[in-house]
Amino acid sequence: MTDQLSDAGVRAANAQFYEALEAGDLELMDDIWAKSADAVCAHPGRAPLRGWEEIRASWQAIISGGGNPQIIITEEEVTMRGTVAWVTAIENMISGGHTGAAAALNVFEHDGRRWWLVVHHAAPVLG
């Protein structure tokens, strides 16, 4: 599904990212990210990381830290511009009895074969 140059293909790619995060599955996370020096990842409340190596290390730390959050995605909207697409959504997180929300903006690129996540930008939505 993540190969389809369509709205559905983008949604499948976005779903894979959240599946990886929720399951704490680093292999699935590795599989969805662009292995690019200009990949960007901003975890909620933190300064953005740039480049796949730094981003991967952060996911490794988060996933090995355990306590994977349950994530309920709402208000998902896809915007496609040729081989670039972005998704906005609200991440509703439940973790260890705490809840929180972040506004996510995820940018994907299609390389002719499939979609890759090149930017994940999570902005905490404050009470």
Next chain:
Amino acid sequence: MTDQLSDAGVRAANAQFYEALEAGDLELMDDIWAKSADAVCAHPGRAPLRGWEEIRASWQAIISGGGNPQIIITEEEVTMRGTVAWVTAIENMISGGHTGAAAALNVFEHDGRRWWLVVHHAAPVLG
């Protein structure tokens, strides 16, 4: 400058957005945004707004509220993919004696004539 299909053109468009915000200049703000139903704007700590009308109303409220922040942009990086480009930067804000930082992700589109801001996503960077 905002017409150039280049890194410099994107930087000029990004600079216009911050100039509008810092100066509290709604006309300049109107001029940079895509008048699109799928434009998105997430102000720091708030849920994203979608569609130019809602976004414009929010800027009008912010600007008419006065107390325009001083904004110092650091770590600006441009990524171009054809007629789509995005900028990541840290917004260092000084307003009424308070300081704060947000990680911004701004997406621009070139319509053959010039760059337009289609997504502004500001994520508070917490202490």
